[in-house]
Amino acid sequence: MSTLSIETVPALVGGEWRTFDATRSGEVFNPSTGEVIARVPLMSADDTASVVAAAAAALPAWSATPAVERARVLFQFRHLVAERFDELAALVTREHGKTLPESRAEVQRGLEMIEFACGAPSMLMGDTLANIAAEVDAETVRHPVGVCVGITPYNFPFMVPLWMFPVALACGNTFVLKPSEKVPLSAVRMGELLAEAGLPPGVFNIAHGDRECVETLLAHPQVAAISFVGSTAIAKSIYEIGTRNGKRVQAAGGAKNHLVIMPDADLDQSVKALAASAYGCAGQRCMAGSVAVAVGGVADPLVEQLCDYAGSLKVGPTDGVEGVDMGPVIRREHRDRVASYLDIAAAEGATVALDGRRDFAGDGFLLGPSVIDRVAPQMRVGHEEIFGPVLSV
Known part of the structure; x- marks a missing residue:
């Protein structure tokens, strides 16, 4: 067969x-x-x-x-x-x-x-x-x-x-x-x-x-x-x-993984590592780094570079296609569920710094990478596993 x-x-x-x-x-x-x-x-x-x-x-x-x-x-x-x-x-x-x-x-x-x-x-x-006790061997x-x-x-x-x-x-x-x-x-x-x-x-x-x-x-x-x-x-x-x-x-089970970015971190290297962790496999893995904890004054430049880098990633169909940075998610309904967290985050007071919802060609289940800024721990995007290409900062 x-x-x-x-x-x-x-x-x-x-x-x-x-x-x-x-x-x-x-x-x-x-x-x-x-x-x-x-x-x-x-x-x-x-x-x-x-x-x-x-x-x-x-x-x-x-x-x-x-x-x-x-x-x-x-x-x-x-x-x-x-x-x-x-x-x-x-x-x-x-x-x-x-x-x-x-x-x-x-x-x-x-x-x-x-x-x-x-x-x-x-x-x-x-x-x-042998001889664990008198006339007794253990095996x-x-x-x-x-x-x-x-x-x-x-x-x-x-x-x-x-x-x-x-x-x-x-x-x-x-x-x-x-x-x-x-x-x-x-x-x-x-x-x-x-x-x-x-x-x-x-x-x-x-x-x-x-x-x-x-x-x-x-x-x-x-x-x-x-x-x-x-x-x-x-x-x-x-x-x-x-x-x-x-x-x-x-x-x-699942996970909500946090990555800490210190003030003296190399931002170019950190941004590439964060993007690889958050957007690899379109974020559909339990080891995805879905929350970046920015310490001190590193937050604003980090978010700016993240948005520039993530926005440049090539998103598209992957079946038989090389040179794609990120592929689709598993189902249309899963794409819609992941995308809904952007509206949830905005309603809770966070800022959607990069919105992955785009008009992609074709009928594939494509969703671009997203970055949500000013996320608090009690927000849903801060503690729920989204399982998609969404990075909270």
Whole structure:
């Protein structure tokens, strides 16, 4: 199958690509053009349970596979990812909208995670201590947890899943990936490459869906551990529901990152660093520097230079296009939500020094970089995660 011509996004269940006849579906957009490029079925509870069952069925054989053999599959997977590096980066840009250099950096970070997981055999070594007490020896042995679940966000469709499943697989667990329904195509391509690398059927599976799918995974008795990356509100819910059901849960939420600019700072260097942090990936990352704290008299010249620099950034479609500084955001409604914070800030007494709302050509979800000046901590733009190209000073 080719993810470049895909119409309905399939799930991966026990080594088979299946298109579920779901009553609900979501649309996958190309943010650069605003076009629908695929439809993803939102799986029901029963359909989701069948994916978990496939992972559970594959667990005994995979957990009994020697660690060096598991690592060998991951070595081959790493080779295939490197071989198709540019193809994968282009796919990330196509379904997410980030620039091609940003997508290449994402694929590179993913490669590094696979390489880390390839070293699992040495990390899985146990310990022994003879004569810990009279006629007693102590020994520790590491065992797989079981079926692991990864629930991943839209902003890094390739990298974040690779934070999770390579290590889980290397340790002898089986895995169910629930990617964001906004960006499922990178997950599908990873599933194809894992099969090509020789991963046995059922060891890695993909389920697509929204809340119903996620809640099924959180409560399923055969799921042992859950890893989540997303908004803080959902992270708290995932943690509460998952732990209530006896799962091991790690849930990473959002952030509001502050960067402090001192009076003796090099403004040229500071402005470039601030812009890279705030506007990279169109601000859609939890590590974005979204608030600049200007100390002393540096504020006014900082804002002036920020507006000049940010206003000069080339904003435009990224799919197949080089030389763009910032691409679109993920959805039209997300663009409108981010833009609404400019009006909110003005209503609360801040100054919109640079307004990113422009008349861009085409139907892509484009929004230029914005700078909001004279922001107080209690203002919404000062403490809420906007997740877009907006920098508060």
